[in-house]
Amino acid sequence: MRVGYVQFNPVFGARQINFKKVQKLLKNVQADLLVLPELFATGYTFTSKQESHDLAEETGEETTIFLQNLAKDTGAVIVAGLPLKKQDKVYNAAIIVNDHEVIGMYEKIHLFNKEKLWFSPGDEGFKVFDIRPWKLGVMICWDWIFPESSRTLALMGADLIAHPTNLVLPYCQKAMTTRCIENHIFAITANRYGSEARGDDKFEFGGQSQITNPWGEVLSSGPKTGDSVDVIEIDPALSRDKKLTPLNDLLTDRREKYYRIS
Amino acid sequence: MRVGYVQFNPVFGARQINFKKVQKLLKNVQADLLVLPELFATGYTFTSKQESHDLAEETGEETTIFLQNLAKDTGAVIVAGLPLKKQDKVYNAAIIVNDHEVIGMYEKIHLFNKEKLWFSPGDEGFKVFDIRPWKLGVMICWDWIFPESSRTLALMGADLIAHPTNLVLPYCQKAMTTRCIENHIFAITANRYGSEARGDDKFEFGGQSQITNPWGEVLSSGPKTGDSVDVIEIDPALSRDKKLTPLNDLLTDRREKYYRIS
Numbered sequence: 001m002r003v004g005y006v007q008f009n010p011v012f013g014a015r016q017i018n019f020k021k022v023q024k025l026l027k028n029v030q031a032d033l034l035v036l037p038e039l040f041a042t043g044y045t046f047t048s049k050q051e052s053h054d055l056a057e058e059t060g061e062e063t064t065i066f067l068q069n070l071a072k073d074t075g076a077v078i079v080a081g082l083p084l085k086k087q088d089k090v091y092n093a094a095i096i097v098n099d100h101e102v103i104g105m106y107e108k109i110h111l112f113n114k115e116k117l118w119f120s121p122g123d124e125g126f127k128v129f130d131i132r133p134w135k136l137g138v139m140i141c142w143d144w145i146f147p148e149s150s151r152t153l154a155l156m157g158a159d160l161i162a163h164p165t166n167l168v169l170p171y172c173q174k175a176m177t178t179r180c181i182e183n184h185i186f187a188i189t190a191n192r193y194g195s196e197a198r199g200d201d202k203f204e205f206g207g208q209s210q211i212t213n214p215w216g217e218v219l220s221s222g223p224k225t226g227d228s229v230d231v232i233e234i235d236p237a238l239s240r241d242k243k244l245t246p247l248n249d250l251l252t253d254r255r256e257k258y259y260r261i262s
Numbered sequence: 263m264r265v266g267y268v269q270f271n272p273v274f275g276a277r278q279i280n281f282k283k284v285q286k287l288l289k290n291v292q293a294d295l296l297v298l299p300e301l302f303a304t305g306y307t308f309t310s311k312q313e314s315h316d317l318a319e320e321t322g323e324e325t326t327i328f329l330q331n332l333a334k335d336t337g338a339v340i341v342a343g344l345p346l347k348k349q350d351k352v353y354n355a356a357i358i359v360n361d362h363e364v365i366g367m368y369e370k371i372h373l374f375n376k377e378k379l380w381f382s383p384g385d386e387g388f389k390v391f392d393i394r395p396w397k398l399g400v401m402i403c404w405d406w407i408f409p410e411s412s413r414t415l416a417l418m419g420a421d422l423i424a425h426p427t428n429l430v431l432p433y434c435q436k437a438m439t440t441r442c443i444e445n446h447i448f449a450i451t452a453n454r455y456g457s458e459a460r461g462d463d464k465f466e467f468g469g470q471s472q473i474t475n476p477w478g479e480v481l482s483s484g485p486k487t488g489d490s491v492d493v494i495e496i497d498p499a500l501s502r503d504k505k506l507t508p509l510n511d512l513l514t515d516r517r518e519k520y521y522r523i524s
Contacts, residue, residue, distance in 0.1 A: 109517050109520055110515060110517065112507065112510060113507040113508065113509045113510055114509065116509050117509075121517070122520075125519075125520040126520060126522075142510075145443070145444055145506075145512065146444070146512075146515075146516060147409030147410075147413060147444055148409075148413075148516065148520075148521040151409060151410075151521075151522070152520065152521055152522045155522045155524070156522065169506075171440075171443050171478060174436065174439065174440070174478075175439075175440040175443065175444070177436065177437075178433075178436070178437040178440040178441075179440075181407070181433050181437065182407055182408070182409055182437070216433060216436075244407075244431075245374065245375040246375065247375045247376065247378050247379075248374060248375055248404075250407065250408075253372060253408075254408060254410065254524070255371050255372065255383070256523050256524050257387075258371055258384075258387040258388060258410075258414065259410040259413075259414055259523060260388075260413070260414045260417045260418065261518050261521060261523060262417070262516070262518050
C-alpha cells in the first residue's frame with residue numbers, strides 16, 4: 001500500500017488558491033492513500049463563529065468535488081480536513097473520499113483551545129472506514145494527546161490512522177511514536193507549516209509531517225518549513241499481529257477491570 | 263520535594279550483596295522520595311516458578327526491614343521492587359515504606375513475557391498512596407506500554423508516579439515523556455543496567471533511569487551502563503493544574519462516552 005502526506009502552507013480563506021497549491025504538489029503523484037492537513041482549504045485561525053460558519057461546507061460541495069477529482073488523478077483514497085456544516089452546526093471534520101464516493105466523515109472529538117468557540121465537538125464518536133482490504137482510522141490533530149483516541153481506533157480494528165493536523169505545540173510528532181508502539185499501528189500525520197496571524201492570534205505551524213510504523217519508527221519526516229509530499233510503501237498487515245513478545249499481545253493483555261475511565 | 267532514583271546492577275539471587283550495593287550508593291544521600299529498580303534485591307531472570315517462590319518474601323521480612331532502615335538513613339519514602347508472597351501466590355510487586363511503616367504494596371498488573379510463568383498478575387488494581395501532602399502512584403516496568411496504567415493513576419489523583427523497571431526494550435524512556443505530557447504528571451523511572459544470563463535467557467538492561475516533568479521534559483537521565491543516583495528538587499504541585507491551554511484541561515476534556523475499553 002502506497003501512503004503519503006501533503007504538507008503545505010494554506011492561505012486563510014482562499015480556497016481556490018489552496019486547491020491549486022495541493023493540485024500542483026500532487027501532479028504526477030500516484031498513491032493508495034493521501035492525507036492532507038486539518039482545515040487544508042480554509043486555513044486555521046478563525047476569529048468568530050460567523051467566520052467558521054461562512055467558510056464551512058456540506059458534504060458534496062466544492063471541497064468534496066475537488067478532493068474527488070484529486071482521488072481520480074492520483075488513484076488514492078484522500079483524507080482531508082474541512083469545516084463541515086451539518087444542520088445548524090459546524091464541525092472541525094475530516095472527509096474521506098475516493099474517485100466515486102464519499103467514504104465517510106469524522107467530526108473532531110477533542111477541540112483545541114479556541115476551536116471550542118468556533119466549532120461544535122464531534123458527536124458521532126470515532127470511526128473506522130473500510131478501504132479494502134484495510135481498516136482506516138481517522139483522528140484530527142489534538143485528538144493525539146488523549147491516548148484514548150488511537151486506542152479506541154485500534155480496538156475498533158484500524159490497521160492505520162490518517163491524522164490531519166495543524167500543530168502549534170511541539171509534542172505531537174514524538175508522541176506519535178508512542179501511539180504507534182502502544183497500539184502496534186501505522187499512522188500518517190499530515191501537518192501544515194507557516195504562520196497565520198488573525199485577530200488576537202498568531203500561530204506558527206511546525207510542519208514535520210510524519211509516517212510512523214507499528215514499532216514507533218519514523219519512516220518519513222517532512223521539513224519544519226516548506227512544501228513536502230512523500231509517498232512510501234507500507235504493509236498494513238504488519239499491524240495485525242499485536243504480539244510484541246511471544247507471551248504479550250498489546251490488546252488482549254489489557255486488564256480492563258482495573259482501568260478507570262472517569 | 264527531593265526525588266531520586268537508584269540505578270545499579272543487581273546480582274541474581276544475592277540479596278545481601280545487592281543490599282550492600284544500594285546502601286553504598288545511598289551513603290550521605292538525603293531525599294524525600296527514592297525509587298529503586300524492579301526486583302532490585304533478587305535479580306530478574308528467573309528460570310522456574312519454584313525459583314520465584316524461593317526468592318519471594320512476605321511484607322515485614324528481610325527486604326522490608328532493609329528498606330525501612332534505608333528510609334531512616336535517607337529520610338525518604340522508598341519505593342522498590344520485590345517478589346512478594348501472599349498466601350500461595352507470588353507477585354512481581356513494589357513496596358512503599360517510610361522509616362516507621364509499610365505505606366503499601368502494588369502488585370504488577372501487566373506482566374512481561376515469561377514473568378507470566380513465574381508470577382501471578384496483580385489482582386488489586388492500581389493504587390495511589392498518600393505521602394502528605396502528595397499523592398504517589400506506582401506502576402512497574404511493562405505497565406508503561408498500556409496508556410491505561412498512568413491514565414488510571416492520574417485519574418486517581420496522583421501527582422507523581424514512581425516507576426521501578428528492569429527494561430530490556432528500548433522504547434520506554436521516550437514513551438515516558440508522552441505519558442507525562444498526556445497526564446501532566448511527574449514520573450521517576452528507576453532502571454537497572456547490566457546483563458543477566460540464566461537458563462535459556464540472556465537479558466541486557468538499558469539503564470537510563472529518568473525523571474520526567476509534566477511537560478515531558480527529561481529532568482534527569484542516567485547512563486546506559488553504570489551505577490547512578492540522582493536526587494533533584496521538583497514541585498509536584500505543578501502537576502495539579504491540568505490546563506495545557508486556557509480552554510483545555512487534559513482530564514476534564516476527556517469524552518468518555520466515545521472511548522472503547524474493550
